[in-house]
Amino acid sequence: MMRTGGILKLVVLLGVIFLAAFLAFQLLELNTDFNLSRVLVKSEIMEVATKPVRYKCGLYKPCPEHHFSFKMVSGAASIVGPKICLEDEILMSGVRNNVGRGLNIALVNGNTGKLIKTDSFDLWSGDVNPLIQFLKTIEDGTIVMIATFDDSSTKLNAEARKLISTLGSSYINSLSFRDNWVFVGGKGIKTKSPFEQYIKNNAETNKYEGWPEVLEMEGCIPRKQD
Secondary structure (H helix, E strand, O other): OHHHHHHHHHHHHHHHHHHHHHHHHHHHHHHHHHHHHHHHHHHHHHHHHHOOOOOHHHOOOOOOOOEEEEEEEOOEOOOEOOEEEEOOEEEEOOOOOOOOOEEEEEEEEOOOOOEEEEEEEOOOOOOOHHHHHHHHOOOOOEEEEEEEEOOOOOOOOHHHHHHHHOOOOOOHHHOOOOOEEEEEEEOOOOOOOOEEEEEOOOOOOOOEOOEOOOOEEEEEEEOOOO
């Protein structure tokens, strides 16, 4: 009888031990899950807080109302073509296969921001006359975006330079062999454009052996108001 009572007590004791262990394990598991979830949430919050917000065309701040976001990159030596982005749309690039040596030009409706057409003009071995005719057909109120690639000046004559100057360029008359240049102007503009960058081909300062460094320009183009 005493043996049976001892076995019963042992069974009860073992049951209590197993129950306590089970409860402790459950509590530990619950606490681990809770702490893990806190760590994950905190990590996500920190990632969101440290990751820069990307706006149209990769700008770090949004443009005001009634403005178009843009970013332009000139060609890199004779290897990588230029890139023109407007309102998060790539208008011209090597990936789009619509850029070439010389001047690369995108025409955009100044009121709607819609692309009108693009073209590239080889001014090393090509003819300048197609460029002149192209420039003469641009209508008032059109945004004109231009980026160079490789050489863009060898065949550039006085007439072509004058037509581009009327679009608001300050540097077109300085553009020489293998210089880099990016520009945003407009047909009918009354002043010089604030959107222009120019760097001269100089053997002593060139980033690439025979070409200057790549130019990048971004900003907000005012929408044409009727």
